[in-house]
Structure formats: C-alpha cells, structure tokens
Amino acid sequence: MSSVQASPKLRVGIYVADPFVIETDSFSVNNNSQPQTGIELQNEFSDLNSYSKSVNFQGISIDVWEEIAVLENFNYVYFRQETVEDGINAIVKGEIDLLIGSIAITPERLQKVSFTQPYYSSTPALLVKNTPLTFWDVIHPFLRVALISSLSGVLIIHSLIAHLIWLVERHHNSEQFPKEYHKGIREAFWFAAVTMTTVGYGDKVPITKLGRLIAFIWMWMSMVMVSSITAVLATTFTLSLSQQSVKKFSNPEDLRGTKVAVVSGTDTETILKKYQMQAVETKTVNGAINLLFLEQVQAVLSVETALKYYQHEYSNQSLAIVPLYSLPVSYGFALSKKQSFRTKN
Numbered sequence: 001m002s003s004v005q006a007s008p009k010l011r012v013g014i015y016v017a018d019p020f021v022i023e024t025d026s027f028s029v030n031n032n033s034q035p036q037t038g039i040e041l042q043n044e045f046s047d048l049n050s051y052s053k054s055v056n057f058q059g060i061s062i063d064v065w066e067e068i069a070v071l072e073n074f075n076y077v078y079f080r081q082e083t084v085e086d087g088i089n090a091i092v093k094g095e096i097d098l099l100i101g102s103i104a105i106t107p108e109r110l111q112k113v114s115f116t117q118p119y120y121s122s123t124p125a126l127l128v129k130n131t132p133l134t135f136w137d138v139i140h141p142f143l144r145v146a147l148i149s150s151l152s153g154v155l156i157i158h159s160l161i162a163h164l165i166w167l168v169e170r171h172h173n174s175e176q177f178p179k180e181y182h183k184g185i186r187e188a189f190w191f192a193a194v195t196m197t198t199v200g201y202g203d204k205v206p207i208t209k210l211g212r213l214i215a216f217i218w219m220w221m222s223m224v225m226v227s228s229i230t231a232v233l234a235t236t237f238t239l240s241l242s243q244q245s246v247k248k249f250s251n252p253e254d255l256r257g258t259k260v261a262v263v264s265g266t267d268t269e270t271i272l273k274k275y276q277m278q279a280v281e282t283k284t285v286n287g288a289i290n291l292l293f294l295e296q297v298q299a300v301l302s303v304e305t306a307l308k309y310y311q312h313e314y315s316n317q318s319l320a321i322v323p324l325y326s327l328p329v330s331y332g333f334a335l336s337k338k339q340s341f342r343t344k345n
Contacts, residue, residue, distance in 0.1 A: 010076035012065070013087040015101030017263070017285065019309040020120075020331070038184040060305075061100045064119050065333065083264065083283075088112055091336050098335035102306070104267040105330045112328035114337045123323060125269050125304035126260065127311065129292060130318040149237060154225055158196065161218045162188040168211040176204050191215075196222035260301040261288035268301055271324060277301070285310060293317070303329050 016023050045266050057078070069076060080085035087099035091113050105115045106276040166188035169177040177191075178184040190206040195218055206215050257273040262268045264281040272279050280297050282288045289310060300307065304323060311319050 011096040013074040013096040013099035020102040027197040121328040122303040122305040126299040126322040261297040
C-alpha cells in the first residue's frame with residue numbers, strides 16, 4: 001500500500017466480532033433520530049454509524065490494520081457495519097473504502113470486491129457442551145461393529161487352532177487330548193487359550209512334530225493378536241471415559257442432521273453441506289453460544305480461533321472444541337476494486 005491520494009481520510013468499515021475486532025468501550029451519540037454506539041459523528045458521513053480511531057478497539061484485525069496505518073501514514077475513521085454483507089455492500093456503493101474484521105475470503109465476495117493478501121487463517125470447528133457420562137455411554141464404544149468384528153475374528157482363529165491341535169494330537173496324545181470330540185476339543189481350547197494369554201500352565205503339551213509346529217506358530221500369532229486387542233480395548237476404554245460431546249462428533253457421519261448455530265453472513269454454507277448439518281442463524285457468536293446453553297442447538301459452528309477465544313471467555317462453563325477436517329478459512333481486508341491504494345507503488 002502507498003499513501004492515499006483520493007481522500008485525506010480513509011473510511012474504514014469495521015465489523016465487530018471477537019477475537020478479530022473487540023469493542024471494549026462504548027458511548028452514546030445521536031445519529032439522526034436514535035442513539036447509536038460511537039463517538040462524535042463525522043458530518044460528511046452522517047448517514048453512517050461512525051467511530052474515530054480513538055475508540056478502544058482491539059483484536060487481530062485491529063492490530064494488523066493499525067500497524068499498516070502507522071507504516072503508511074494513513075488518516076482514517078471507523079464506520080461500524082452490522083454484518084459482513086452490509087460492509088461488502090457499503091464498499092460497492094462507495095460509502096466506505098475498505099472493511100476490516102473477520103472477513104473470510106470467498107469466491108462470491110471476490111466477485112464484488114477485492115481483498116488484500118490473507119493475514120490470518122483458521123480451520124472450521126464446533127463448540128459443544130460437555131455432558132455427564134451415562135452407563136450406556138461407557139459401554140457403547142465396546143459394542144461398535146469394528147471391535148466386535150475383531151474379537152469375533154480372534155475367536156474364530158482360536159477355534160481353528162484348537163481343532164488343528166486336537167486333530168493332530170488325538171491319536172498320539174490321547175491322554176491330554178482325548179479322541180472323543182467334546183472332551184478332546186475342550187482340552188484343545190484350554191491349551192490354545194493358555195498359550196494365547198502367555199500363561200502356559202504346561203498341563204497340556206503337544207508331543208507330535210506337527211502339533212508342536214502348530215503350537216509354535218500359534219505362540220507368535222498370539223503375541224501379535226493380544227497386543228492388538230490390548231491396544232484396541234485401551235483406546236476404546238479411554239474414549240468411553242473421555243468427553244462425551246467431543247466423542248459424539250468425532251466421526252463425520254455423527255454430524256449428519258446435527259443442529260448448529262451459525263452467525264448470519266459468515267461463510268458456513270460449504271461446511272454445512274459437506275457434513276449435512278442444520279443451521280440456526282444468529283447475529284453474533286454470543287447469541288449462538290446462548291442457544292447452545294439453552295440446548296436449542298447441539299453445537300456452534302465457527303472457526304477454531306474464535307471458538308477458542310469464547311471457550312476462554314466462558315471458562316466457568318464446560319465447553320469443548322471439536323475440529324472439523326476441512327480447508328482453512330483465510331481472512332483479509334475487503335476493498336473496492338477501484339481503490340488506488342490496492343497495491344504498493
């Protein structure tokens with residue numbers, strides 16, 4: 001950027017949305033017929049809600065913009081915009097020169113305005129309430145198809161080894177593995193079980209070469225299987241005791257049909273379609289979180305950076321963040337396609 005030539009004072013639209021733009025002070029002024037938030041209105045822009053740059057704003061976007069303004073010696077005045085789309089339209093109409101705040105760069109917006117290079121990016125995420133665990137919540141992970149299938153596979157292999165041992169040993173080692181099927185297979189199952197668990201009582205021992213070879217192979221197979229089963233069970237048990245709400249939304253299929261609160265005017269349409277979630281629009285993130293507390297929605301959809309800020313602000317509440325695996329959202333300042341300060345000379 002270079003010094004502004006067209007106007008001595010830049011009209012900077014500002015969209016207040018924590019943590020990008022945080023308003024810490026407010027003052028009542030008259031804007032034509034009703035009170036507005038701000039300081040003394042600038043006469044030349046009396047139809048807009050205007051702020052001088054002495055108002056106490058802070059946040060990611062403010063820090064970036066004010067450093068640029070100092071470096072480039074920009075003279076500017078803030079104009080509050082109620083929504084991002086209001087700010088975009090104000091740029092198109094020539095009412096403001098640029099817009100700062102949580103302005104996501106999207107193809108739709110690029111058709112109307114230009115953007116600076118992205119100064120920040122973050123991935124979409126959900127803010128959810130942690131709920132107490134029930135008995136069903138604890139045992140439910142152990143009833144998943146994948147875990148049951150794994151255990152069933154182990155039992156099938158265990159049965160196969162037991163039958164092989166019995167078939168090989170019954171004629172040469174009938175004292176330990178009786179020829180009668182029910183008695184013999186019972187002893188073979190016992191041998192396979194104590195071998196798999198590495199207990200190895202030694203009360204049953206194959207004596208044929210083929211029987212010992214089968215037992216040797218089974219020992220090595222058992223070590224691998226027991227290690228895998230232990231890992232799966234430990235993970236499942238940990239998940240069953242972890243934060244239930246986070247676990248509930250850990251898989252994409254779990255999100256289908258979930259009712260989530262979103263801030264109107266933000267770019268959430270792609271995410272909503274991808275995960276097939278139902279949107280409930282609010283004007284602010286605080287409003288969305290209130291819906292979550294009132295249990296009117298199951299989660300709040302926004303970018304992870306903003307949700308972490310609110311999680312800290314509501315630290316007395318039991319809230320958790322669930323990242324969504326999606327492309328990051330990039331943020332920049334929006335400005336008119338005709339602005340003379342778009343590029344640095």
